[in-house]
Amino acid sequence: MELASALASCESMIKQGSTTFYKAFGYLPSPRREAVFVIYAFCRMIDDAVDEPERAPYPLDELERSFLELERAEGHFIWSSLRWLFATFPALGQEPFLRQMEGQRRDLRFTHYRTMEELEGYCYLVAGTVGEMLLPVLHDRPGLDVVESGIYLGKAMQIVNIVRDVGEDRDRGRRYVPLELMARHGYSEREFEAGEVNEGLRQVIRELDATAREWFRRGLRDLDTYPPASAFSVELAARFYEAILDEVEGGGYQVYTRRAHVGQLRKLKLLAKIGEKYAPRYLATP
Template sequence: MNEAIFKRCEDMIKQGSSSFYHAFRGLPSPRREAVYVIYAFCRIIDDSVDEPERSPYTIDELRSLFLNLEQAEGHFVWPALRWLFDHFPHLDQGPFLRQMDGQLKDLSLTHYETMEQLEEYCYLVAGTVGEMLLPVLHENSTDRIVASGIALGKGMQIVNIIRDVGEDRGRQRRYLPRELMERFNYSEQDWENGLVNDAFIAMLNELRAQAMNWFRQGLEEMDTYPPASGFAVELASSFYAAILQSVERNGYDVYSKRAFVTDEDKLHMLGNVLHRYPMLGDMSSYTAVS
């Protein structure tokens, strides 16, 4: 495939998620390019709902074109996806379609009532990404390994939800389930006012515990991955878990402060993860985490 197309996919992941980019850029080809293509398409799906003014397609148009992928034209993502499915024949269209279903939920369900609803959403928008990546990263995905990939995706989505409480409130979306808010005596008015109190902190810590539990489940199968893939997944997970530490350092003020992981922290985590993968040898290219 045209290298310029891969470069455009790479640019999307570099601009959209430095954590993902720096975690996966050390993969061997064609796994690396496949991750870039998957990220680019997921980004376009997300933008079609969250930022339609910058999206080349509506989500209905994306679904229609994706279901007729061989004929789809007009954007670099279509030849990129055709390459992806040609090179990874075990990849299934199902997770991509379920990802679109999850993003569509943002148009109809804006205030969550139950943890069950939230978990379903986390699966649809992020667990599905685990399902997309596994045929690319792993050579023999069993049901147990697929379940671990889904768990990692759900854990990462909970991190996103914690980090973006304020941003989502600005979009009139409340992913904090009402049943959780009631359990911790945190009211709808408190959420609207952006109140950070002991109840709010306890509620976020409950969600944090759920995220960390899913991370633990997701990392249980790392020894079955090819080393470069396992390293990339572990590094991405470390970067995401560190966002929770940043939230804590910010005093849990996710309404007015953006939690992020510093380049120095990323380098420290890289060294810790790399220590568990000595078989990878020289990974000096990763030292430019910025």
């Protein structure tokens, strides 16, 4: 009963923290579904340790120490949940979780990005690693090509986060939009700090949009190798997230004062469209 309660607590975290991911991955069969919830919950704790340390149950260093001594870790539902996760999916290793912590730790010392290369490295650490975590759960035999696709999908979602949260991040003293990209489109640091929405900013966002969509394309190229339920959930999550880019454009690229989100009607339409696509595969699965 203790494990059941711990897993339920992880589900509660994703339900409260991300309706997009909860909706998309809630269609998975057990135990894949519970495993995704555990991974989300722990990544949420890592993120909160940096962004909201006053509310986080552990500072990042303590979180990492307990993770490295997982068999002895107590005092929070996440530890028994993680022990269950690694026992249930033995192909999953600790390395992507440690790289995720490295990426979040970078936020404490590296807050203004200069190049797309720097930004892509960051996107890998904080989001591409999530793809590496999820693949042993969602895919039965992920080869190198599938792993690369999973990493691209995570990085694409992080670019969407960056586009959506430009204003929030600026208010926290962070600029993920690379300086070289701003310079290429004639958008200055002064304009960024002032929150000016002009053609320069629109061109910056459009280039980030194009990058994200290309990474989504690469991220979804191997879906036919997944079990049908996993492929459905992965594509649904990706399309929900990609739709945020449409909302940014539809909102006139006002990324400083408006946080773009996808409404329920749009999500229902995407659900129906993707559900229709996967229905024959479900019916063909014994």
